Structure formats: structure tokens, C-alpha cells
Amino acid sequence: MTYRCLFAALLSGALLLSLSACDDSSTVGLGVGGPDSLADGRPTAVSALPDTFDTFTSVDVTSQVATSPDSIPSNGHRILVGTVTDPLVGTIATRGHIDFRQPANIGGFESIEGINLVLQTEYRYGDTTGVQTIDVREADMEIESGWTADEEGISVGNVLTSFNLAAEDTVVTVPLPSNWVDLNGPRFFSTSSGNNAYDALFEGLVLTTQSGNRVTGFDRESSFLEIAYRPDSASQDTIEFTGAKSFTHIERTSTASTPPGRKLLLDGIGTGLVTSFDFSAEPFASLGLVPVNRAELNLPIDSTTVSQSTPANFVRPDPEGLFLRAQVAEDRRNVTNTGELALCRGLGLQTTIESSCLINLATSSASLRGPNSQMRLLVEESISAEYGAAKDTPLFDKYILEQIAGEPTITPLLLFAPVENSSNPNPQLQVTVVPQE
Secondary structure (H helix, E strand, O other), rough: OOOOOOOOOHHHOOOEEEOOOOOOOHHOOOOOOOHHHHHOOEEEEEEEEEOOOOOOOOEEEEEEOOOOOOOOOOOOOEEEEEEEEEEEOEEEEEEEEEEEOOOOOOOOOOOOEEEEEEEEEEEEEOOOOEEEEEEEEOOOOOOOOEEEOOOOOOEEEEEEEOOOOOOOEEEEEEEOOOHHHHHHHHHOOOOHHHOOOOOHHOEEEEEEEEEEEEEEEEEOOOOOEEEEEEEEOEEEEEEEEEEEEEEEEEEEEEEEEOOOOEEEEEEOEEEEEEOOOOOOOOOHHHOOOOOOEEEEEEEOOHHHHHHHHOOEEEOOOOOOOOEEEEEEOOHHOOOOOOOOOOHHHHHHOOEOOOEEEEOOOOEEEOOOOOHHHEEEEEEEEHHHEEEOOOOOOOEEEEEEEEEEEOOOOOEEEEEOOOOOOHHHHHEEEEEOOOOOO
8 A cells, every 4th residue: 555555645734723731640731821831840731633634545556576586575565356345435346466487497398287376365355254256367468567556458368267265265276277278388488588488478367356245365475376397208396486576456446435524544546644733833832942751643543433334244454554754844855875864864763755754653443643752852853943044944744644565455544533622532743841940
């Protein structure tokens, strides 16, 4: 939210500063100024409030091609189908493409009795009472890896059949029409190559909707084509073609007004968040070379507005697998002999894409938090770097909020933006240091 499914945006500029006392009365220490104020060795708490919070869009990759039965999906093994109008977001329309793997060592057939499309649901967004009417179409194009959610020029075939789907349905079996089976069934058993190969003759199915205010996600790996056939004149058998390729097209056809002082992040279409911190500026500049006792990044969620904008019998899925990607500055990207970034390894963090270190986020209904266990060393090293030979170069350029690549979603997330002197919670980096006596 998807190669990079969800959540990336831009937070740039200097930080506004606010100093606060630690909640524990034994660790108070307000008024960080020069070194003299840190001389008594008492733990001192400071916090930094960002002064800009701007979003940008980087559309997700929502296609995925599994090359073998044992391959691990890197992204896109869910397809989304349907249109949903959400008062918080606007209207989002999706369609899902799915293609199937021919089993190895497939045999011949005497006759083909029928073909069923079997779909496993595992994602719901929208009305939980109404029925979706879903059309099944034949695909006109082979799914390719790297397709983004807004990929254009993908044509789809005519409607083969339609079915109704209730919100509580978990598995649905859709018989494909007999006239289509009679005409197209033999190609599923093709063992030829080139233009007569199975993959060239059949490029999958596309699911679109006629009606229903809901988007449903179907799990590609648990969905399949079930073919009933007679391998000879005396018996009948079934064979399954499992889901091997998938793609979801996502389009936001209308928008809703976001409340002032909030930022709406939206997976799928790729609206997310990025932040940066200047550890050479106050309040960090006055701390000096001091051990960091605790550090936590807090991004508060406006769950009240989300709840108030939720219609009756309407569900929004929870965000999935959020993390912070700390992008290492270009001249700090030394690599170990195992291919890791030395900086990430030294901080006990996993190296991830785009020369970054991965920070897992603790998620609740109230906030996203970069936990002390992963933020403490990062902040301590960032402050210490200001006293080194390359002090003008930060360790990290920016911190990008993302979703672990995997299942396409259109899940929204409403965050409070930083507003000075606001009664609402603010996103901030909170740091407690232990000055040297």
C-alpha cells in the first residue's frame, strides 16, 4: 500500500521547539539552556514539535507475479473489488485482476464438465448490510509485475457471468457459463508452447462491480479455478488451478474535506507521511554529548473524528503493518559484507529498501509510536554525530511512514497535524537525557 502500499508523505523544514517535564516527578528537568543547566546530572526531558506536515502521493505497485508454487509473494496477493463512498475519504473505485497457474504434469481429458471460480474473502471496507453484485470478465492482457494502482490502458473483456456477495460471505463459488466452458475449456489442458501455450491462451479473469457500497478483498493464494473433467470415459475428477498473478486497479473518483489541523493518509493511491529532524538545532544543540535515557516518536491519530464520520453498519479495516523507514544520508551508506547498511546494523535495525533502516511502529487507536527500544540509540547517535568530523551531515535525511509491502488496501489513517498551543495532541519527538555530572 502494493510494493509500497501505504503511507508516505513529506514533513520538511526546521522544528518548532517545546520543552516539557517528564511525567515521573523523579526525572524532572525543565528549561534546558546551556551546559550549566545540565550539570546537576538530573534526567532532563525535551520534545520537538514539527512545524510543517505536508503530504505527497507515490502510487502503490499493486501487481504481483508468483513464479513458482513455493515463491513468497512480495506484494499484491490480495485483489480488491468494488466501489465505496466514505464520508471521511470520498469515493474509491477498484477492480481486481487474477490469473491462475496450470498444475505441473497435467494430463489429458475426455470431456470437461464445468469450471468454477472459487474466491476466499479476507478484507471488507464499507457497508456491511448491502449486497455487492460482481461481474466476472475475461482478461485481455497478461498481468505484469510493477503495475501501479493507476495503470492505464488495461482493457478487459465482456461480462461472462455475475454473482451476488453479502458482507458475511467468506467463500464464494461461481460457476462459469457452460457455453464459455465448451468453447474455452480445452485450452486449460494445453501442453503446447508459444502461441498455443496455456499462458498465452488464457490471461486470467477480471472482477468488476455493478452495485454495492463496499470494497471486498479476495485472497489470491486461497482462490482458484476448479475444473471438473473426465480424464477418460469411465471416471470424473477435479483439478485446481491456483491463483498465481494478481493486480488491483484503484481510482479515487471524488474527495471529502479533511478537517483543519489533520492530515489524511490513504493507502493504495499512495498518500503518506515523511518527517525529518534537525539534531543540530535546539533543543538538541544544548544537550551536548549526553546519554539518551529514552526517546519516543508519537504520531497521534484522530480516532474521534474517524468514529464520528463512520455511518451506521459501515466498517473500515485497521491499518496493516505500519513502520517508519529512516533513510540514511548518502555519505553514511557504508555497507557490511552481509549487504546491510553499517549504520542500521550498529543501531540494531533491519536494513530495508532505498538505503534505509526499519523502525517498527506500535499501533493503537490513539497513536502510532516509534518505540524507545528502537528510537533511543538512533536519537543518541544522531545527537552525537553533530560533534563528529562530518557534523554538517545528518545520519538520516528523512523518516517515511510506510506499510509493509504485501496486500493492497485502501485503508485511511487520519493523523493530527502539528499545531502550536493546540488542545489537541501533537506529533512530536520526546527525548529524555541523563546529563553527565
